[in-house]
Amino acid sequence: MAAAKKKRAAAPTWPADIFRTLKDAGIAQVSYVPDAGHASLIKSCLADNHIKATRLTTEEEGVALSLGAWLGGDRSAVLMQSSGVGNCINMLSIIEETRSPLLMLVTMRGEWGEFNPWQIPMGQGTQKSLEDAGVIVYRVDDPDDVAETIYAASQLAFNSYRAVAVLIGQRVIGFKDWRK
């Protein structure tokens, strides 16, 4: 356990990996509803002069915003927590019907080591809900695979004009220690 604790204590590098990957993929707009798992990435996006960051009130706005961005020639990514996926379902139809790209980066709750039972229903339904709505889903559970997976997802989304979500497992993020 001591080793595991030590590993968690070191600052993870995967959020910086995601940011570099988004830059490599030519992402010009990033929209988000915050999640603790995305905190560092959101800071990086807000600090970047070439990324137009949009704070949302609800996640489906990010889906609509992505379509608008694409209509105007911008590639975009939407950051959210798994609970926000449920908010997106009907809006995802505009992506599929217009065959436009969508890149969703979803940090997971309601799974690995979850403490809050209220997170379980949406967390356990996230992947199925997305797939039922026509979104291609990649999942990543090893921090070393995050960047490569997101890069592959971005290429699939923007070169093949499809909705793609990357689910970043709670095992990558580390679960909230409620004893603190």
Place this chain on the structure above:
Amino acid sequence: MAAKKKITLNRRDVVSRIVRDRGDMLMVTGLGSTTWDAAAAGDHPNNFYLWGGMGGALVTGLGLARAQPDRRVIVLTGDGEMLMGIGGLATTAVAAPANLAICVIDNQHYGETGMQETHTGHGVDLPGMAAAAGFAETATVWNKTELEAAIPLLYDTKGPVFVAVKVNTDAVPMILPMRDGTAIRARFRESVLRDRAHD
């Protein structure tokens, strides 16, 4: 609440007047009556017609406005559609796109589902909500004179601009634009992005 004002403007006349000055403006229309209104006023490759995604029109316009900061973007939608995406007022006001205006064609009813009343006939003031969110300019239009005064707001005033035009519920002919979303998206991108449209 004050006595209700009489509503006389016809939605088709209003939309025809607005698009008369369109120039190179880009327009996003919301599900559903405003999509038909835009078609009735004259199909155009710079029109992006939403036939779904209720509540998404304003923020679709925001994404477009942020991608095309040198072009005027007007979102044309209905009161029911705007109410469904009401949080978009906050998102848009904070993003503060100078080139974005939204015009809500407000007949105070859900026109596509049997003319049930919306909140706007019961005291909900959409321009008031937009102003409270931080929109740069807001107006409510009740007549032709006020409509003329709102045209420069929609086209020339630093945004984000929110204009609600109160229109009557008189029946209008059903005029439908193209509805294949992929074709609408491709045509719009070809018009806006030219040789980058199929990157």
